[in-house]
Amino acid sequence: MSVAAGISDRRRPFSLLRLTGVPLRMLRRVVALESAVPLLAVAVLASVTGFGAAQLFLRAQMDYTLSPPGWSFYALAATGLAVSLAIIASTLPLLERVTGPETARNE
Numbered sequence: 001m002s003v004a005a006g007i008s009d010r011r012r013p014f015s016l017l018r019l020t021g022v023p024l025r026m027l028r029r030v031v032a033l034e035s036a037v038p039l040l041a042v043a044v045l046a047s048v049t050g051f052g053a054a055q056l057f058l059r060a061q062m063d064y065t066l067s068p069p070g071w072s073f074y075a076l077a078a079t080g081l082a083v084s085l086a087i088i089a090s091t092l093p094l095l096e097r098v099t100g101p102e103t104a105r106n107e
Helices: 002-009 011-019 024-062 071-090 092-098 101-106
Strands: none
Touching: 002 011, 002 024, 002 092, 011 024, 011 092, 024 071, 024 092, 071 092
C-alpha cells in the first residue's frame, strides 16, 4: 500500500523526470530499490535478532544451545519475502499510468 501511495504522491516529480528524458525503467528501478532494499534489510536484521535473543534465553535459562531451524523455516521465510517482492512488483505498472505528460501539465 505504501509503495502505491508513494508513487501517487510523487506523480508530478516522476512525470517531470520522464519529460526530461529519464527512462521509465530507471524510475521503476528507483521505486523497486527504495521498497525492496529496506524490506530485505529488515527481514535479515529481524531474523538475526530473533535467533540471537532465542540463543541468549536458552543458554541463560535452560543451559541449552539453539539448533538451526529446519528447511521448512527457510522455505516459509523465502516464500514470505517472494510474496512481498511480488506485491511491490505489482505496483510498478501504476508508475507508467501516473507519469504521463498530461500529469505534468495538469498539476
